[in-house]
Amino acid sequence: MITYNFTNTGSDSLYEYLYKCIKNDILQGNIKPGEKLPSKRSFAKNLGISVITVENAYEQLIAEGYIYSMPKRGFYVTDFKKAVEIEKKNITKEMIPLTSGDSGYLADFSSNQTQSELFPFTIWTKMVREVLNENQMQLMTNPPCGGIFFLRKAIATYLKEFRGMTVLPEQIIVGAGTEYLYGLLIQLFGKDKVYAVENPGYRKIPQIYKSWQVPCQYIDMDNDGVKVSELEEKKADILHISPSHHYPTGIVMPISRRYELLGWASRGENRYIIEDDYDSELRLSGQPIPTLQSIDVSDKVIYMNTFTKTLSSTVRISYMVLPRQLLDEFYKKLSFYSCTVSNFEQYTLAKFIQEGYFEKHINRLRNYYHSKRDALITAIRNSRLNDFVTISGEEAGVHFLMKIETSQPEEKLIQSAGTQSIKMAPLSGYYHVPGEAPDNVYIMNYSSIKIDDIKEIVHRLNLCI
Amino acid sequence: MITYNFTNTGSDSLYEYLYKCIKNDILQGNIKPGEKLPSKRSFAKNLGISVITVENAYEQLIAEGYIYSMPKRGFYVTDFKKAVEIEKKNITKEMIPLTSGDSGYLADFSSNQTQSELFPFTIWTKMVREVLNENQMQLMTNPPCGGIFFLRKAIATYLKEFRGMTVLPEQIIVGAGTEYLYGLLIQLFGKDKVYAVENPGYRKIPQIYKSWQVPCQYIDMDNDGVKVSELEEKKADILHISPSHHYPTGIVMPISRRYELLGWASRGENRYIIEDDYDSELRLSGQPIPTLQSIDVSDKVIYMNTFTKTLSSTVRISYMVLPRQLLDEFYKKLSFYSCTVSNFEQYTLAKFIQEGYFEKHINRLRNYYHSKRDALITAIRNSRLNDFVTISGEEAGVHFLMKIETSQPEEKLIQSAGTQSIKMAPLSGYYHVPGEAPDNVYIMNYSSIKIDDIKEIVHRLNLCI
Numbered sequence: 049m050i051t052y053n054f055t056n057t058g059s060d061s062l063y064e065y066l067y068k069c070i071k072n073d074i075l076q077g078n079i080k081p082g083e084k085l086p087s088k089r090s091f092a093k094n095l096g097i098s099v100i101t102v103e104n105a106y107e108q109l110i111a112e113g114y115i116y117s118m119p120k121r122g123f124y125v126t127d128f129k130k131a132v133e134i135e136k137k138n139i140t141k142e143m144i145p146l147t148s149g150d151s152g153y154l155a156d157f158s159s160n161q162t163q164s165e166l167f168p169f170t171i172w173t174k175m176v177r178e179v180l181n182e183n184q185m186q187l188m189t190n191p192p193c194g195g196i197f198f199l200r201k202a203i204a205t206y207l208k209e210f211r212g213m214t215v216l217p218e219q220i221i222v223g224a225g226t227e228y229l230y231g232l233l234i235q236l237f238g239k240d241k242v243y244a245v246e247n248p249g250y251r252k253i254p255q256i257y258k259s260w261q262v263p264c265q266y267i268d269m270d271n272d273g274v275k276v277s278e279l280e281e282k283k284a285d286i287l288h289i290s291p292s293h294h295y296p297t298g299i300v301m302p303i304s305r306r307y308e309l310l311g312w313a314s315r316g317e318n319r320y321i322i323e324d325d326y327d328s329e330l331r332l333s334g335q336p337i338p339t340l341q342s343i344d345v346s347d348k349v350i351y352m353n354t355f356t357k358t359l360s361s362t363v364r365i366s367y368m369v370l371p372r373q374l375l376d377e378f379y380k381k382l383s384f385y386s387c388t389v390s391n392f393e394q395y396t397l398a399k400f401i402q403e404g405y406f407e408k409h410i411n412r413l414r415n416y417y418h419s420k421r422d423a424l425i426t427a428i429r430n431s432r433l434n435d436f437v438t439i440s441g442e443e444a445g446v447h448f449l450m451k452i453e454t455s456q457p458e459e460k461l462i463q464s465a466g467t468q469s470i471k472m473a474p475l476s477g478y479y480h481v482p483g484e485a486p487d488n489v490y491i492m493n494y495s496s497i498k499i500d501d502i503k504e505i506v507h508r509l510n511l512c513i
Numbered sequence: 514m515i516t517y518n519f520t521n522t523g524s525d526s527l528y529e530y531l532y533k534c535i536k537n538d539i540l541q542g543n544i545k546p547g548e549k550l551p552s553k554r555s556f557a558k559n560l561g562i563s564v565i566t567v568e569n570a571y572e573q574l575i576a577e578g579y580i581y582s583m584p585k586r587g588f589y590v591t592d593f594k595k596a597v598e599i600e601k602k603n604i605t606k607e608m609i610p611l612t613s614g615d616s617g618y619l620a621d622f623s624s625n626q627t628q629s630e631l632f633p634f635t636i637w638t639k640m641v642r643e644v645l646n647e648n649q650m651q652l653m654t655n656p657p658c659g660g661i662f663f664l665r666k667a668i669a670t671y672l673k674e675f676r677g678m679t680v681l682p683e684q685i686i687v688g689a690g691t692e693y694l695y696g697l698l699i700q701l702f703g704k705d706k707v708y709a710v711e712n713p714g715y716r717k718i719p720q721i722y723k724s725w726q727v728p729c730q731y732i733d734m735d736n737d738g739v740k741v742s743e744l745e746e747k748k749a750d751i752l753h754i755s756p757s758h759h760y761p762t763g764i765v766m767p768i769s770r771r772y773e774l775l776g777w778a779s780r781g782e783n784r785y786i787i788e789d790d791y792d793s794e795l796r797l798s799g800q801p802i803p804t805l806q807s808i809d810v811s812d813k814v815i816y817m818n819t820f821t822k823t824l825s826s827t828v829r830i831s832y833m834v835l836p837r838q839l840l841d842e843f844y845k846k847l848s849f850y851s852c853t854v855s856n857f858e859q860y861t862l863a864k865f866i867q868e869g870y871f872e873k874h875i876n877r878l879r880n881y882y883h884s885k886r887d888a889l890i891t892a893i894r895n896s897r898l899n900d901f902v903t904i905s906g907e908e909a910g911v912h913f914l915m916k917i918e919t920s921q922p923e924e925k926l927i928q929s930a931g932t933q934s935i936k937m938a939p940l941s942g943y944y945h946v947p948g949e950a951p952d953n954v955y956i957m958n959y960s961s962i963k964i965d966d967i968k969e970i971v972h973r974l975n976l977c978i
Contacts, residue, residue, distance in 0.1 A: 307593050
């Protein structure tokens, strides 16, 4: 009879230890398929342990399928064929990004990361604490796919007051980032539609379409935005634009082009426009630009916005406003999905908006970015750089464009900035065909740089040109 | 010259009011395209306001494209064609789900919602508070696509200690729910692969595949799990299974079938197995069943698990463990995506696991569900129901199967349970072709029912049969 030594069971209980010993012997081939195991009683006696211990070990082996029991006959080893042992591939451990964001540059003009000092930690903590205290039942109640009603209501009220938009909470779909919401829209419209993006434009959108293997066309822009003639030529169905503040050029789409695009959309049943209003809250002078959605009478605009710009890039909450005519189809096709934002953050954010803290926070942010932009532009103006650069698109958001007059090739300038610990973001990187971009134009995204570093940053930029 | 009355500007500033008046007149056609607007100076004088007010109003109108300025000549109204006014469709307001979860039944055996009393609010609040105090910098640092290192490390340690799995943090990808992770896998493998699911099985998986319009095959099961011969016949590439505890039948896949499936996977370059280990922590007797991943020598298993079962269905955090051979491709194709779980919840959960609270919570949960299951089964055994029912699959998770011997058609029984405020979940609902399911077998998901209600629930069930 097989026997085991119980002096070294480690932290295992007796039955666990016995189960592992038998399993190991089966796997090693020491106990053969078809072989009969000792009866519980005799095995227990032999090992000097209780019958119940043997029984528990046998039961676990049965549950996992290593042995089976034949009524009144006993326990037998299963005849299973172990798959051929294949040499476990020796994967060379490549550099896999386990951290990001923290780029280590003195200035990273390509980063959208917000600064930790700007996040309203005190108020947020208060909101979290209140929600955890007062809303325990609601926190545990599954929300519908579009998010909790309280948050959708708060967003609808906010859109009414600050963007002049009249929308129902039902039209608002909350999701973990706009990238996720794009995925929902691809599922809504289907993979046979032609998706169109601005060229130049925000690079992630075509990356998402490509990753989902759906047709994607690049639409060239003139000074007013995407060209309508090209939309027709390229047979676009779903168009992505950011009319309030184009990324990266900063173009505000004039009312004439807006109406042209709405006209284009209304001429085709499958045509829709996704209006990405990603940083309209951060317009630094004048009034916010009214949304395309608010002048859309033919129900063709999907409005999209995010809290990742205004709260923190690490808080993943975005939303879209669906036109009413798409609601039925959306809920029919996609309401089986769970909402991707946790209830905890949905309730916290809803409370934050509803109690007026979001508005205050936006005002504070706008002032802060206003000062930072002014400090950066003033520092550039007061330096030797002023003779070489042209600045544009500085009225909104957290970036402007800077054209540098230099005989240096773009690549060389980026490299020498790099040696100064400055990461430059060339406009060419936002073109589908980089060669078509104007040379030496840079996107100066100043959200992550520190005001105190500006003098040093401008000094170093000077050294590069 | 056009003129406006400034006595009723409401909460608008003078320039905002003026801007709105002019815009409105342009939109109404009272000021025609091409028409010249008054000069700033004369307009200001005429209206009795300052030049700067007119200037601000004109600038906003220029920014939005309603007017343009010609140097030394003045301001002109843009000639834009308003899109044809289309009657805004009168959408009948349908029943759109703004709440869910709260089904109002005395017992909803179809619900996976966890009870609010079970969530560790006190400890969670403590973790949140500490993270908000101590990790402000990290909270604001963009994580890589797979999630913060701290959480991935905590999960790797947990998997080592409790599931005997040796994995690197790099292999772990954190996402907002398994549904989202399935989307990532479809993007990784591509839409030309054949995805295969268990029949019967968890319904959401084929829904996701269909929603993404990728080929999906249903693989019939025998008593050990999916049939390998059918996988070959149906040319499956990517197979989804839950070997530790099949939903809804409760089958534990024996070691023989596990090796057969691993063998199947190793015979094709594109073949992979997704091991959905959704509730393995809640095995109520014996040891947890070892994972398929831990015996996979050919690097073909993607392990998937979630905190939505163990913490709360409203906390959206799941993860998958990629085989090493897929890492390069995954990061190359998909690392452009932002992680969908907010840093706040990632750090809170990481701390919760790392400080041992997760383990304690699981033990508490297991004891609780053990008692609830025993109470429910005992109540059934002690009632008249006992003569009519057969219970199976009660060893794990938070559901068991109950076959009811009755001459009533399934539909009628469900209906009469409904009138007793009991929502039954028939097994037939989990079959691709409902007619193939055994009749009058019900999934008794007891996670959302209250122990105090069990007596009444069993009494009412008695009335139905």
